[in-house]
Amino acid sequence: MGEHVIKLPDVGEGVAEAELVEWLAEIGANVREDEVIASVMTDKATVEIPSPVEGKIIWRGGEIGEVLAVGSPLVRLEVDGAGNVKPGEAAPAEAKPEKKKEEKKAKAKPAEKPAQKTEKPKTNGSANGAANSVAAASTASVASAKSAVPRAEGEKPLASPAVRKRAADAGVDLRRVPGTGPAGRITHEDLDAFFNSDGQTASAPGAGLRRNTSVKDIPVIGLRRKIAEKMEAANNRIVPITYVDEVDVTALEDLRAELNKSRKEGRPKLTILPFLMRAMVKAISEQPHLNAIYDDEAGVIRQHGGVHIGIAAQTPNGLMVPVVRHAEARDLWDCAAEMARLSEAAKDGKASRDELSGSTITITSLGAMGGIVTTPVINHPEVAIVGVNKMQTLPRWNGTEFMPRKVMNLSSSFDHRVIDGWDAAVFVQRLKALLETPAMIFIES
The missing domain is CATH 3.30.559.10 (Chloramphenicol acetyltransferase-like domain)
Structure with a gap:
């Protein structure tokens, strides 16, 4: 077995570089001779790059949107025969051995420390138990939000004016929000848990008025x-x-x-x-x-x-x-x-x-x-x-x-x-x- 490097060809007279706009073959894929493996763009023309040989892709030379110079390595293939890579030449994607060792050491260090603190939980077990209870209550609040049912007719949920205003602005019926405060009082944290759990989808009036805070990054390529x-x-x-x-x-x-x-x-x-x-x-x-x-x-x-x-x-x-x-x-x-x-x-x-x-x-x-x-x-x-x-x-x-x-x-x-x-x-x-x-x-x- 050998390795064959495909370089970005000259895609047009006077063109020194091209933008990588599409990969048509993944790492690990077997490609045939003349099969298109990538598309690049120069000016406004898109050019398809075929593989001159048959082989398995083991490395790709860039991400979508990167600009590559003509003649730079585009793809490295594992092929039958000698290929065009000299014996002993390192692959571009191959990490240095020293870096790998450092990463292994970094992962190993945290594992040695937990044994030194095995006796401490005995001295504050009650505190930990209380903390666990709070965490459990919060989790229960989130889990119950989706299945929460309105309180009994005429029962007024307990909440501060600020919480009531925030719920009104969002179109949320507070009777459907489980409260974790004293006497079942609804807090801002309870509202957050309700929002995050999609609990308000059970509320007919506010179902279509929920805030959308998502942000999507779209690369310009x-x-x-x-x-x-x-x-x-x-x-x-x-x-x-x-x-x-x-x-x-x-x-x-x-x-x-x-x-x-x-x-x-x-x-x-x-x-x-x-x-x-x-x-x-x-x-x-x-x-x-x-x-x-x-x-x-x-x-x-x-x-x-x-x-x-x-x-x-x-x-x-x-x-x-x-x-x-x-x-x-x-x-x-x-x-x-x-x-x-x-x-x-x-x-x-x-x-x-x-x-x-x-x-x-x-x-x-x-x-x-x-x-x-x-x-x-x-x-x-x-x-x-x-x-x-x-x-x-x-x-x-x-x-x-x-x-x-x-x-x-x-x-x-x-x-x-x-x-x-x-x-x-x-x-x-x-x-x-x-x-x-x-x-x-x-x-x-």
């Missing part, structure tokens, strides 16, 4: 940590301005319904987002400085020719932003197909690192949950994000009468350090014009 870091960077670096305007999408919705009716087999169903993507491409051709990355450390704005639109998507693991690359070279159906493919890959956790990076401008939409107005957080280091709010049918005045119209708001945020308010307004107004007259989206400039 994996994608949630990456999202937090991204939001923190956006908040610390960007000075945002948000511009909101209403868009009448009645004509657009009519067109979308007709196109979906006549779509060819294999084509995805159109949502409003592909139309918005095409409208953004046209608007950006007139304001190319909005399709940019602001490197504030270098003091450089990198204006891109290609329009790479990030689509913020909620997944079971959290918010991800797959990127539709070169939207300027895609028609309506191609935008829809690529967006559907990327969204599915992101939800299944199969999106690659390249598919989750490199956006130059982002769309965020919560669909029917989109609310009336939002304040989208810019996807740093981009300079603009377009937010889609929910669609509603509302009455709108056409000059002679009120008519039902389908309307929604666009809530868009811009990096005010490099985008002026006027330019932001011009951009949103151009999107509004294109979406309200959708035929203009298809007219070549």
Whole structure:
């Protein structure tokens, strides 16, 4: 038998470390060759690490949430044959012999002392007996709380005003609380015992009003940590301005319904987002400085020719932003197909690192949950994000009468350090014009 060490591989060009987000095999488990043993995350891409050999896991190199350097030991396996560990090399998890001996001595010392005090209980046996009686009474109080029945009709439980107020605040009937004080008086300790024993569940009025003092620590790891870091960077670096305007999408919705009716087999169903993507491409051709990355450390704005639109998507693991690359070279159906493919890959956790990076401008939409107005957080280091709010049918005045119209708001945020308010307004107004007259989206400039 030998030992084989699996090291964290290079999971991406330029990546020096990765966060451990999941163990898929426990210590002591036998794993087969190519079986996935762990998942790590870098940026927003999750990478599965398979075992190159068959063996039994005897050591793991970190806990969930730890950041490991590329090349550091990840797993140690017991394998048939020589393995890749030199004979005599100590396992990383192996404790030093000296430490083990010290722990054994520490455990042995307390065991030697009890024999020296064997005669003392004879001198104060009555005191000990009294203490035991009190402890027994307290235990009995706790045990009886669950099965306590109301006192006789008209019998008033004895308790101080403070105890009565505390019981009233908690919705507790004091007749159900056993008292251990003189003449059965109920003390604060009796109330504590009653609360801790779930005794108040027998009381109908207060059953649903019990205090919950539990605290649960949830470690911020994996994608949630990456999202937090991204939001923190956006908040610390960007000075945002948000511009909101209403868009009448009645004509657009009519067109979308007709196109979906006549779509060819294999084509995805159109949502409003592909139309918005095409409208953004046209608007950006007139304001190319909005399709940019602001490197504030270098003091450089990198204006891109290609329009790479990030689509913020909620997944079971959290918010991800797959990127539709070169939207300027895609028609309506191609935008829809690529967006559907990327969204599915992101939800299944199969999106690659390249598919989750490199956006130059982002769309965020919560669909029917989109609310009336939002304040989208810019996807740093981009300079603009377009937010889609929910669609509603509302009455709108056409000059002679009120008519039902389908309307929604666009809530868009811009990096005010490099985008002026006027330019932001011009951009949103151009999107509004294109979406309200959708035929203009298809007219070549």
